[in-house]
Amino acid sequence: MLRRFPTPLLVALCALTLTLVGTAPVSAAPTSAAPSNQARQLNQTILYYDSSRAAEYSSAVSSAVDVWNASVGNVRLEPAASGQHAEIRIITDDGWPRAHLGPVRPGGQVTVWMGRQGTAEGYDAVRIAAHELGHSLGLPDTKSGPCSSLMSGSTGGVNCTNAAPNASERSRVEANYGRGPAGESAADGRLLVDRR
Template identity: 45%
Template sequence: MTGTVPRRGDGRGTRTDPVRITYDAQGAAGFARAVRAGAAAWDERVPEIELRPAREGTEPDVRIVAAKGWPSAAPEGSSPGKGTVVIGRRALAQGYDAIRIVSHELGHLLGLEDDQPGPCSSVMSGKSAGTACTDATPSAAEVREVRRNFRAAAEVG
C-alpha cells in the first residue's frame, strides 16, 4: 500500500494521512464511471483510506477487470487493500447495478465478508438484495468494520 497507515491519535487532534490504495481499471472495459463511483462510495465514508487511480508505470494495489462471469474479488496477502476485483458481466446482464458491484467487491478487498441474505442498506449483501437495489453506499456498520481493519493493520505494521 502507498502512503501512511493511520494510527490512533493522541486525543489532541493529531491528523494522520489516509492509506492510499491505488487501482488500475484499464481492464474494466467501459466501466470507468462505475469504478470511480464505487471507489468514491468508500472514500466519502472512510477517512482512513483513499482509493485513487494508479499513476502510469506504477504497480497498483488493486486491479479491476471486466469478465463474462459473476463478480468476484480476490484479496492478496494478509493486509487489507490489495487484490483483484472482477466486474462480472453476467450479473450486469441480469440487471445488477455496476456501481454497487464495484463497491461490494472493493468491500471484500477492504476486509469485509458477504452479508447474505442482507438488506439493500448493506452494500455487502450483494445479489441477495436484488436487482432493484442500486445503493452503493457502505452502511455505518460496514464503515466501522473497515476502520477497525485498517487500525488493526496499522498496529501490526
C-alpha cells in the same frame, strides 16, 4: 412573575457581558483541533487501483471509489499512474463479479473482476463495483441482507441500487485500516464469487 430591570441596569449588564467576552483568551480554541486532523492524515493508508482493464465499467468503478472515499477516513483509494504498482486491479470479463478478500495492504495486490454476468442479470454496476471493492478492503459477504447493506450483494434484490456501505460496514473498514490488531491483519486472499 418577571422582574423588570431599570434601563440603566440593563445597559450596565450588557457592558459587563461585552467586557467579559472581550477579555476571554482567544488563542486557545484554534490550536486544539489541528493536531488530531494532521495525525489522521498521516495515518491514512493510500491504496492505488488500476482500472485500465475495467472496459465499459470504468465510470461505475470511479463512482464506487468516490463512495468509499466519502465513507471512510483511514483508507483512501487513488488511481495508479501508468506503470505504478496497484494494490487493486480491476478487470472486466464475462463471468460473475468476484474479488479477493482483503484487507489488502500497500505493496500487496488483490483483483476485482467486474463480471458482466451481474449487470446482464439486471444488477446495478456501481453497487457491484462498491461491493467488490468492499471485499478488497476486507469485508466478507453478509447474505442474505437488506438493500441498505452493501455486502448483502445480490440478496439486496435486483432493483437495489444502494452503493453505500452501512454504519457497521464503514466501521469495520475503519478498523481494518486503523491502529490495533484489526489494523495489522494480513489480507485473507480467498476468492469470493458473487454468483446470484
